Amino acid sequence: MVIKDTKYQVVINTVLIILSLMCVMPFILLLSSSITSETALVKTGYRFWPTEIDLSAYKYLLMDSTSIVRGYAISFFVTIVGTLTSLMLTTLYAYPLSRKNLPGRNIFAFYIFFTMLFNGGLVPGYMMWTQMFHIKNTIFALIVPGLLLNAFNVIMMRTYFTTNIPEEVLEAARIDGGGELYILTKVVLPMSKPIIVTLVLLIGLSYWNDWLNGLYYVNRDNLYSIQVLLKKMMDDIEMIKKASAAGASTMKMPSISIRMAVAVMGALPIMCVYPFFQKYFVKGIVIGAVKG
Amino acid sequence: MKMKKLLATGFATAMAVTTLAGCGSAADNNASQSAGTDSAAGSTQVAASNDDVTTITIYAYNNSTTEAAEKVAAAVSEITEPAIGVKVNLLTGVSSEQLNLALASGEDLDLFFAMPWQVSMSTMAATNQIIALDDLLAEYAPDVLSGISEDDWRCSTVSGSIYGVPMNKDKAQGRGFEMVKSIADELGIDYSTPWTYEDLDANLRKVKEAYPDMYPLVPNGGTMIYPAWACDVLSDDLGVLENALSDSTQVVNFYDTDSFKEYCKWVYQWAQEGLMMPDAVNTTEGYQEFFNSGVGFGTFTSFKAGFEAEETRKCGKDIVVVQMENGAPHSTTSMVNASWCIANNSKNPEKAMQMLNLMYTNPEVSNLLVNGIEGDNWVFADESKGVITYPEGVDSSNTSYSSVGWAWPNEQITYVWEGDEPDVWEQLGEFNKNAQSSPAKGFVWDNSGVLNEVTACNNVVEKYRAGLLTGCLDPETAIPQMNQELEAAGINTIIEAKQAQLDAWLAEQN
Numbered sequence: 001m002v003i004k005d006t007k008y009q010v011v012i013n014t015v016l017i018i019l020s021l022m023c024v025m026p027f028i029l030l031l032s033s034s035i036t037s038e039t040a041l042v043k044t045g046y047r048f049w050p051t052e053i054d055l056s057a058y059k060y061l062l063m064d065s066t067s068i069v070r071g072y073a074i075s076f077f078v079t080i081v082g083t084l085t086s087l088m089l090t091t092l093y094a095y096p097l098s099r100k101n102l103p104g105r106n107i108f109a110f111y112i113f114f115t116m117l118f119n120g121g122l123v124p125g126y127m128m129w130t131q132m133f134h135i136k137n138t139i140f141a142l143i144v145p146g147l148l149l150n151a152f153n154v155i156m157m158r159t160y161f162t163t164n165i166p167e168e169v170l171e172a173a174r175i176d177g178g179g180e181l182y183i184l185t186k187v188v189l190p191m192s193k194p195i196i197v198t199l200v201l202l203i204g205l206s207y208w209n210d211w212l213n214g215l216y217y218v219n220r221d222n223l224y225s226i227q228v229l230l231k232k233m234m235d236d237i238e239m240i241k242k243a244s245a246a247g248a249s250t251m252k253m254p255s256i257s258i259r260m261a262v263a264v265m266g267a268l269p270i271m272c273v274y275p276f277f278q279k280y281f282v283k284g285i286v287i288g289a290v291k292g
Numbered sequence: 293m294k295m296k297k298l299l300a301t302g303f304a305t306a307m308a309v310t311t312l313a314g315c316g317s318a319a320d321n322n323a324s325q326s327a328g329t330d331s332a333a334g335s336t337q338v339a340a341s342n343d344d345v346t347t348i349t350i351y352a353y354n355n356s357t358t359e360a361a362e363k364v365a366a367a368v369s370e371i372t373e374p375a376i377g378v379k380v381n382l383l384t385g386v387s388s389e390q391l392n393l394a395l396a397s398g399e400d401l402d403l404f405f406a407m408p409w410q411v412s413m414s415t416m417a418a419t420n421q422i423i424a425l426d427d428l429l430a431e432y433a434p435d436v437l438s439g440i441s442e443d444d445w446r447c448s449t450v451s452g453s454i455y456g457v458p459m460n461k462d463k464a465q466g467r468g469f470e471m472v473k474s475i476a477d478e479l480g481i482d483y484s485t486p487w488t489y490e491d492l493d494a495n496l497r498k499v500k501e502a503y504p505d506m507y508p509l510v511p512n513g514g515t516m517i518y519p520a521w522a523c524d525v526l527s528d529d530l531g532v533l534e535n536a537l538s539d540s541t542q543v544v545n546f547y548d549t550d551s552f553k554e555y556c557k558w559v560y561q562w563a564q565e566g567l568m569m570p571d572a573v574n575t576t577e578g579y580q581e582f583f584n585s586g587v588g589f590g591t592f593t594s595f596k597a598g599f600e601a602e603e604t605r606k607c608g609k610d611i612v613v614v615q616m617e618n619g620a621p622h623s624t625t626s627m628v629n630a631s632w633c634i635a636n637n638s639k640n641p642e643k644a645m646q647m648l649n650l651m652y653t654n655p656e657v658s659n660l661l662v663n664g665i666e667g668d669n670w671v672f673a674d675e676s677k678g679v680i681t682y683p684e685g686v687d688s689s690n691t692s693y694s695s696v697g698w699a700w701p702n703e704q705i706t707y708v709w710e711g712d713e714p715d716v717w718e719q720l721g722e723f724n725k726n727a728q729s730s731p732a733k734g735f736v737w738d739n740s741g742v743l744n745e746v747t748a749c750n751n752v753v754e755k756y757r758a759g760l761l762t763g764c765l766d767p768e769t770a771i772p773q774m775n776q777e778l779e780a781a782g783i784n785t786i787i788e789a790k791q792a793q794l795d796a797w798l799a800e801q802n
Contacts, residue, residue: 038585039584039585042577042582042584042585042587043585043586043587060689063689063690064690122393123393123396123397126396126397127396127397127398130397130399131397131398215387215389215390216389216390216393219358219385219386219390220358221357221358222358232355232385235355235385235387236355236694239354239355239385255581256576256577256581
């Protein structure tokens with residue numbers, strides 16, 4: 001029995017070690033190539049240990065440090081405001097759906113489910129947002145379209161409520177004289193920390209990583225989020241390489257290492273936050289399974 | 293009673309709001325956009341107050357900061373306002389997504405660049421996103437109309453009407469081989485006359501012998517510039533004229549031509565012998581990086597007048613180019629039909645055409661749009677010759693307004709950058725004039741009838757092309773296999789349709 005156990009441990013640990021290496025190694029490669037000089041990259045290829053350390057990619061990115069700082073600020077703002085608003089809307093939709101006595105429950109459920117399967121398409125959406133709501137080149141362009149309410153999140157949250165909040169608890173709260181809002185905020189939400197944290201992470205990530213809205217709805221550089229800004233910078237480099245009247249030699253520009261540096265800059269804040277969320281994340285995402 | 297009162301208040305509020313919206317937006321850039329959709333009252337008010345000055349929105353290809361774009365727009369407006377009553381609103385760095393959205397959604401847009409690899413002129417014309425320019429050109433831009441050759445106009449003509457003004461850039465290309473000059477000179481490689489594949493083969497071997505660590509032939513971003521001979525690809529490379537320099541107008545399968553097979557055979561052999569960089573399909577770097585770091589010696593390329601100076605700057609090493617035997621400068625539709633168009637969204641196409649006319653003919657306007665503001669983005673290096681350079685502390689990596697001359701209507705009336713020969717525009721003009729036109733130049737292929745086949749064939753091409761062009765696949769087996777798949781995907785249907793269209797077009801021309 002004991003032997004079997006250690007065997008099991010050995011096997012499972014090897015598998016896990018290999019799996020986590022597969023996740024970590026590309027990132028190490030990314031980090032190392034972002035601080036390698038361009039010539040060394042071309043000559044020797046990507047290495048796990050930089051052959052010739054050169055920070056010119058980061059220097060180029062930070063050259064215009066005000067726009068980088070502004071980009072981060074906009075991204076943080078959008079992520080925080082967007083996540084809070086989205087979380088509120090999601091909760092307010094999901095909670096009533098989880099209650100069996102909601103009149104027209106099926107209609108509301110179908111209404112949100114429908115958006116998972118069908119949408120109006122890009123151009124009609126664009127026309128609606130720019131011509132009816134005039135959000136082009138406003139901060140709302142980065143918050144509202146496509147991200148504010150995700151049907152999948154609503155359904156995930158509803159499932160959590162129905163499976164993890166016993167009817168009896170709600171009844172007890174009602175007998176104690178609690179109104180609906182009281183029950184939601186004082187009873188249900190405190191019992192739902194795992195799902196809330198999961199959603200915060202999911203929604204926050206989608207806000208942080210979003211650059212499509214920036215691409216479609218923003219063309220003023222004081223509204224570029226960090227992702228849009230980084231994409232613009234890479235475009236700039238391509239443009240400079242194409243530009244016929246470049247004047248001076250363009251070879252000083254790092255282009256491969258800068259791609260790596262951009263990825264690092266975009267991922268860095270998320271990596272700093274992730275560890276704090278992890279324990280909830282695992283708990284919350286296992287929806288539907290029986291939990292202790 | 294109460295109802296009436298409520299209604300009245302409601303109307304009053306609505307009126308107040310629309311009036312305010314009208315006034316407020318008259319001042320800012322989005323004037324007609326918000327006013328036009330808010331209310332009829334608002335938009336008439338704007339039109340009245342802006343009667344003498346029209347705002348023309350221009351979408352541009354080059355990148356810049358918003359601030360620099362506004363500065364350039366203001367400077368251009370200073371010229372155009374008194375001249376034609378146009379105020380310019382300039383948006384730079386427009387991606388193809390943004391352009392397509394703006395065209396489809398009816399957003400404020402008057403003039404824009406139509407790059408054949410981003411948007412299709414025939415589709416835009418068919419869906420009414422751009423307007424026919426014949427009458428406008430005749431009335432407001434006679435110089436432009438007469439200044440561009442009949443041949444070139446045909447390239448931006450869709451079903452009998454002109455839909456775009458071709459950009460006055462390189463309108464022809466030669467096919468050749470570019471290489472690092474210092475090594476070529478050192479090894480006594482003669483690049484004064486066109487090369488055959490045999491010449492190239494001998495020279496690549498010379499380089500390999502002298503520099504065993506170097507790859508004499510390198511790819512560009514995982515593929516090769518192709519074809520290495522004068523071939524008219526007729527918009528896409530499914531069904532081409534094998535030799536644009538001959539009179540033949542027979543449409544053939546590009547991947548079944550002798551030229552293609554010969555090319556692939558050579559590259560494959562070079563790859564086998566280590567003359568060509570191995571695993572080229574999986575390298576993302578451009579040839580510039582390979583040249584600069586001393587990894588590579590040469591690559592296939594297309595060239596134009598002033599090309600060597602341009603490449604020398606890009607690679608940071610002296611570059612020379614030699615023409616390949618069958619790659620004499622030639623001109624085809626796709627080399628010319630990058631154009632400036634007037635969007636159907638334009639509220640005042642007459643003014644838009646007047647503006648386009650100035651962009652094409654007025655050196656000051658053109659120079660502002662291409663090169664930006666003097667002092668900020670460029671300074672004179674030699675004013676008498678019209679040569680400019682970057683100001684102190686500014687270079688291509690940090691300028692606020694990047695200069696991409698060829699993406700504007702007429703780069704040939706702007707100042708020349710230091711490093712180019714002062715007469716580069718004359719040279720380019722000569723080059724364009726001397727290049728031989730393909731017999732199908734001006735023919736615009738409309739693939740709407742065979743879209744399914746085109747998609748299927750493109751998938752097959754995607755699978756094999758890069759591998760064959762870089763010598764990673766053995767042409768002996770891969771080419772027959774590829775053609776078999778292409779036939780199954782319906783390439784013959786495409787060729788037939790293309791031939792029919794081409795014949796009809798040719799008959800029309802005579």
